Amino acid sequence: MSKQLSVAVIGASGYVGGELTRLLLGHPNFEIKFATSESFAGKLISKVHPNLRGATDLKFSKISEVKKVDIVFACLPHGSLATKISEIEKLGDIIIDSSADFRFRDSADFAKWYEGSPAADASKWVYGLPEIHREEIKKSKRIAVPGCTATAAILALLPLVDVVEKSKIIFDLKVASSGSGNKPNLGSHHPERAGVLRSYKLSGHRHTGEVIQELGLPDVPGYSITSTPEVRGIVCHAHAFLNSDLTDKEIWKLFREKYSAEPFVRIVKEAAGIHALPEAKILSGTNFCDVGWELDGNSNRIVAVSALDNLGKGAAGASVQCANLVCGFEEKAGLEFLGLHPA
């Protein structure tokens, strides 16, 4: 099968850009024409992403060198795409963005959570979570891929949102180090970061705004992020109180209704065994979000659990999934990697 569509990866030297490059190299329909990095322009992309050695001779270009392609994948830091959107729109008809710039339907919400960032007109954009917006995504040419922790939080609670106390939800998220990007700092210095469970952001995290928007929450939920010593992976525990007594069977029904047809959401809830609930480490490199839950027999509490790879379903994988939908390709194209066990 020939690679029908040409693509550019804008901001390809970061971790999301690198993962996207890897996925696109293996994709049956997309051909990477440009992978940009202002600071590494002219260098082989495998100098930055050593896993790509031998797989491509592609070199980084500057954005100014990019010619018109079919699809632009943007992986720039938050606030960057918004300022150059008119320039980027000339480079491709379809834009898939993994930054926060166009995720909010209401610019007031954006302003609240991204104080100081440039305002952007997101009216043409669709929030790139196929589990909620698949049909809109298929018809759109502007996709704002969700934040990695937001995807984990939303997919954990989505089937339950109408049966729990909406104003008492607590998302307790455990997030690996690659979620903080590729810039060294004291907090990411190995002797300081190895082995920590660090209270990174216990309230006020920017992704909270997306979760409120997509789940339709009336208030700001608890949203606390603990940094873990792993490199990839998010595990979300969504603690909530049921509005009425529900049996495990009824909860199963809610999850099945929501996710049975989803290609990348798996319900993981087994009666026994060490892998009975979602875990992130077997998901590295995949586009899966595994979900499960436990009812507390001693109270009206439920804990929903989700796990995903922050660079996979949390960013680059989701970008490819959305691109597949926009272009009418098989939704799983290029996303078949199953993950490793043990890992």
Place this chain on the structure above:
Amino acid sequence: MSKQLSVAVIGASGYVGGELTRLLLGHPNFEIKFATSESFAGKLISKVHPNLRGATDLKFSKISEVKKVDIVFACLPHGSLATKISEIEKLGDIIIDSSADFRFRDSADFAKWYEGSPAADASKWVYGLPEIHREEIKKSKRIAVPGCTATAAILALLPLVDVVEKSKIIFDLKVASSGSGNKPNLGSHHPERAGVLRSYKLSGHRHTGEVIQELGLPDVPGYSITSTPEVRGIVCHAHAFLNSDLTDKEIWKLFREKYSAEPFVRIVKEAAGIHALPEAKILSGTNFCDVGWELDGNSNRIVAVSALDNLGKGAAGASVQCANLVCGFEEKAGLEFLGLHPA
């Protein structure tokens, strides 16, 4: 200073027993006369605990070989001490137990959380948490040391318990692998356990009962345990909703009132820096429980955080602290190790 008091460690081959042995070897007032292990009897204790090489020639004995000592430290599996308490009481006037057998004031509570375990008369026993029961401990000769996660949960929330919605508290605990003991199984097999954030017990954990008892909770709180890839350390996030608006300054006051005089509870809440809130990894080997919190400016929510070494303040360190109080020694005797950084 001579080592005035003789002690026996019953169940010294486990991780708690080993840590207790290490602490007692360095204690100025206690001299270990016996360290028991039915399966390793006759072998050097350093064969099981290699860190003790060269520090002692002590060999494991069987319980039947133990002669009368001043203090018995019991580190047997839950349910074991209760069945042989009359035998053990003959071996020492003072008994410090790190199992669950005597932690509950009400045997009905014990029965609820430890279904199937032998009932025990705990009427002479004091719950060994000095931060709540110091004066009782000083006067007692029977101390039931708290469960490791219970200590983390109680100390995180103790200053706040009267200002939050008591029926909506969520404890989200992150617990390292040594908390599950020294018996290999598939879940502890390195390729399966390394790198996981595993939903180990999302509800119904036995320590919940202790937390209800000590904090005086009206209902069963959320109490969810995630296994981490570390060997030592517990981090607890206690999510709660304030009954009324409180400022950060008022919360400071509550924590200071409770903990300023405590030798092993440190308030860790800094305005900046990577170690701004409690972390477990710098506490390995210590008896500290560090506590902190964050108020969510967007809601009435507070997250209290605690961190400790499950084998330290969570078990063996707490046992020594209690023994110091019972015997009238300096409360910090033998517990001066400050922990490592980096680690």
Place this chain on the structure above:
Amino acid sequence: MSKQLSVAVIGASGYVGGELTRLLLGHPNFEIKFATSESFAGKLISKVHPNLRGATDLKFSKISEVKKVDIVFACLPHGSLATKISEIEKLGDIIIDSSADFRFRDSADFAKWYEGSPAADASKWVYGLPEIHREEIKKSKRIAVPGCTATAAILALLPLVDVVEKSKIIFDLKVASSGSGNKPNLGSHHPERAGVLRSYKLSGHRHTGEVIQELGLPDVPGYSITSTPEVRGIVCHAHAFLNSDLTDKEIWKLFREKYSAEPFVRIVKEAAGIHALPEAKILSGTNFCDVGWELDGNSNRIVAVSALDNLGKGAAGASVQCANLVCGFEEKAGLEFLGLHPA
């Protein structure tokens, strides 16, 4: 493309069997008909290998239930296939074995390194290292896949074997935990294994025999294995003394001659950067063996380095590569995964 050939994986519940199952599920030409496990027979294979959830409905069978297929992949413990080889030969014309049973051309060598194991007639078998035996593999129907550390050691030193002192070679190997299989024991218990650099086997390791055979060494080389805290990956440092002065350029020539045409051996030797020499962690899940070296400017010493995934090029990946050669398929078929960065 239809999946033309039917295969059985004998011993599919172990780590090598699981990885092989994963690779075969994604292979364009092979269709798994049977995956055996005597103890898990009747259960979904995803119960043991959770990464395969949703990817297959295959259940484990017993060996006695296996019907004739085109290819048998054997992943049994050492000594097992040899005792049932006549039975297994009836199940498939082609047998690819990842155990040690048929790796030695001379049964005396086998007896020396595998004392007590059943003798086996290996006369029809080819050592499954394409980098040495590609043409023989293509013509054979019996392939004995190399030991994981042997592949690392051989490929590190192969270009240099004729220019170094053959009797003074030291292989210092660093090996991750999955190399020891899926059976829990005290040494694999997470609190004991996490974070170790443990001298696992400093001499006498069984794979030494294969290395002697394939490199044609006159003596037993140094062959020391250190267990690392990782789950996958082998790094081999081969220390050797050059027979005569050679420049770096001459060494480059030796490596290029040997490996330029190899699809899975990459020369990794960069002048700068943090990934200048082979590393295992970016190779997890791949079939690559990266090789490099450094000349010591202060002596006549050279250190050759190799890295691979012990379950990939070290076992399951190598099995698929050999099967591709035997069947005349594209050598890289089913082995296109590039590995993750960061990871």
Place this chain on the structure above:
Amino acid sequence: MSKQLSVAVIGASGYVGGELTRLLLGHPNFEIKFATSESFAGKLISKVHPNLRGATDLKFSKISEVKKVDIVFACLPHGSLATKISEIEKLGDIIIDSSADFRFRDSADFAKWYEGSPAADASKWVYGLPEIHREEIKKSKRIAVPGCTATAAILALLPLVDVVEKSKIIFDLKVASSGSGNKPNLGSHHPERAGVLRSYKLSGHRHTGEVIQELGLPDVPGYSITSTPEVRGIVCHAHAFLNSDLTDKEIWKLFREKYSAEPFVRIVKEAAGIHALPEAKILSGTNFCDVGWELDGNSNRIVAVSALDNLGKGAAGASVQCANLVCGFEEKAGLEFLGLHPA
């Protein structure tokens, strides 16, 4: 016991300085009067070393603020002390330095391994390895503490140096991340460093010069350093060829002769068990160097093994041990911590 001697720690914000500060705070005879850091001057030392919270109110000073003390512990970067030695000598009669500046008896050797560094007159200095130079240390007031990997290499091979081929020794060292200091860079960025076994320096490492000097080697030995994913710890495998056949009993004799009376070198060589040979992880925070070996029954090769904490016996612990000797205190004073198990 009163703290008789006043000390200053010059360069106390680094990892060695922090560990030294921790050790000195717990030392019965030394009292820290000054702990310097030019960049953190005026801040609590616990802001940088969070393990010291509550243990001291000491703040960092600038060097220019230091008043005369009994002992100066210098922990400056290599090349720094040499340039200000006349200034520092005014601050204390006794100087214990953990940098490389005064380790070489012959300035030509220093020039060879530290090209470009300022020359220094080391004639008054003693190499601070008590296992070789105890009596000289006792009589000296200038101690140059060895490099961390040099201590591991020297102590592993010292008992064997006269029975092996001196020109064919290979030191294969595995070194944790804190050995590279506290400055973040791409190589120390957690996503890049976590989980690696990275060929950091396969030849030409500066510590090689010390090892040649102290072991009296005729040539430059193999000296290769692999970075490990741990934070503390060095494991050294010294591969060597015996000049003549020696039995294990004879090797035991050599090690016992050398180390039986040593307070911090333990021979670890057990017939069975998972901790049969030296491991670093149980040594974190201690001043031990554990040593062992294995004879290869199939050749004339021996592998000696050593393990230590690079910040302990490899730097700060060794500094305190030397200071104890210089001052006539108990050699183990302040160094009693036994290390943790499990850890």
